[in-house]
Amino acid sequence: MVSESLQVKHLGEQGLLRRIQTFCPAGMVGDDAALLTVSPGRSLVVTEDLLVDGVHFSVGLASPGVITTSPADAGWRAVAANLSDLAAMGAAPLGITVGLGLPGDLPVDWIEQLYQGMTDCLSQFNTPIVGGDLCRSPVFTVAIAAFGEVDPGHVLRRATARPGDVIWVTGPHGASRAGLELLIHPEQGEGLTEGDRAALIRAHQRPLPRLDVMPLLRACGAAGEGETDGKGRFNPPTAPLTAMDSSDGLADAVLQICRASGVGAVLHRRQIPLPVGLVDWVGEPQAIAWALYGGEDFELVMCLPGAIAQALQAQLPGSAIVGDIVAGHDVILRDETGETPDESLRLDQGFQHFGD
């Protein structure tokens, strides 16, 4: 096939644009900027992510060797990360823009697969690509900005956790990190069933942002409506809900919420939901480490009253109440069985470093 050898530098910006526009709704792309409608009374939510080859994914150009991420999967994951940020604000997606920094020798076929992966993920949520930018870059870079809308009274914040809240997570943690391990070392995980193995790999390659949680919150009466008072001022509901996504790991999410809210937390080690088969494969300490620090699970971590969390847990299989918000500033990982001593969690363990 000719397209297998076609590279970015052979097409130029206009030729490339024409191919990319086939992935966008007709009429949406081609002006200086894109036009979107925010529903009356709703607020706009915007988020931006920058992903760099060799840092956030590996397409084999920056670091030839093991390729763990196909172009389509890289596209899916880039979109999922941004939609997950919208989900963590309680917002419904309106559209995304995509900026690409492209080395001249990048295969065009590769870019089309990237867009296919992005649109595959977006189509799950009826969300279009509305615009973007193309430019030359020595390292392949993807910049995604995502736009959503939210009722001002339903915004999920990070700084509103209060002592007495419980910590509820929407699903298992550590699956993405485990899937990555299986891709790098396919000989590992001998004891896993084929289904469990495939599920872990899928969690890494095709994570789903939890845009399903906000409707569930409303259905459970957890997302209050707020009200406008006699003077036309909008009063948010009395109990704002706290949420963050676990893109940088469960520990990071809890630590960020606690720091923003000025509270502490106790995480119950034995209650953290882990993927099926993981403990048998790597042992409990490694499984917990991946759950806490692996990242990219894109679940939501919420702090809310226990009664609401229990109602939500009953509605959402796989979710779990994993801890309590307490006074103070310490975030403690506690093994209620006493088998493992208390651990104090710190931000820098799950953190991106800028060194080389």
Add this chain to the structure above:
Amino acid sequence: MVSESLQVKHLGEQGLLRRIQTFCPAGMVGDDAALLTVSPGRSLVVTEDLLVDGVHFSVGLASPGVITTSPADAGWRAVAANLSDLAAMGAAPLGITVGLGLPGDLPVDWIEQLYQGMTDCLSQFNTPIVGGDLCRSPVFTVAIAAFGEVDPGHVLRRATARPGDVIWVTGPHGASRAGLELLIHPEQGEGLTEGDRAALIRAHQRPLPRLDVMPLLRACGAAGEGETDGKGRFNPPTAPLTAMDSSDGLADAVLQICRASGVGAVLHRRQIPLPVGLVDWVGEPQAIAWALYGGEDFELVMCLPGAIAQALQAQLPGSAIVGDIVAGHDVILRDETGETPDESLRLDQGFQHFGD
């Protein structure tokens, strides 16, 4: 000073975030995404730009040697480019998000100067930085998404030029390219006055997006209000206005508008407004080439009825009617004096190539 030697890798993400947040409004940054309000009845406009060191600017890391762009100027220009895209849609800015891809050895001082330049430009238009992303990258990269709002009846489009329209530009072209030349070769332009030299360099380092044009269009009655009919349907004004910014050069703007609108154009060579002193310095052919293909002047190129253009020209010093939209597909540069033969303009002359 300690900060002179402080590098990104010494601070880590959290330390860097704390320094950057001093450039953002309190409470705006720190959640998963940013929250903005679009005024009732107005549409959202979004645009995204990716800028890469060594391609769009040179900070001296990618290509040690001549440094033509200070960190503060790079920040100003990156913001100006995005606000210019909003201006070209007829929109007023609401905010921007900034994604940074950072090499570990980038000086922190440099990043603070970048943000200072961005906020210096933004403050001219009361526009905040509302969020962003930081990540590691082997090459310094800036991704900016800008958000604006526009009345649906006042959107400036690219595909609406019609034969009979004139082409009106909001200011001189070629100044940014000339300023770059003076920065690279300070020994040039001996005959320029100090004021003219400073103006050319400033045009390159601190371009101003033409967000002042939309209010002028309204004041001149050019931007129709549109109306809602008896059935609640919104009817845009009968004569939509066409606009694009000249970030990629005047030729590119006219060619893009013509291609999108299915029309041709005649540009009158002697009517293209050039910066003071440029022809005397480099000669007319070079001055015209820089005006057509230099780019980064961030003026608006509009197509509209001649009577409106004349009213606008009278209101906006430096602006000029430079040509006519005609039937067909050719874009011709014509010298009415007959001194220079007609030239046919083509897209690829002003175009970014992806080769190395």
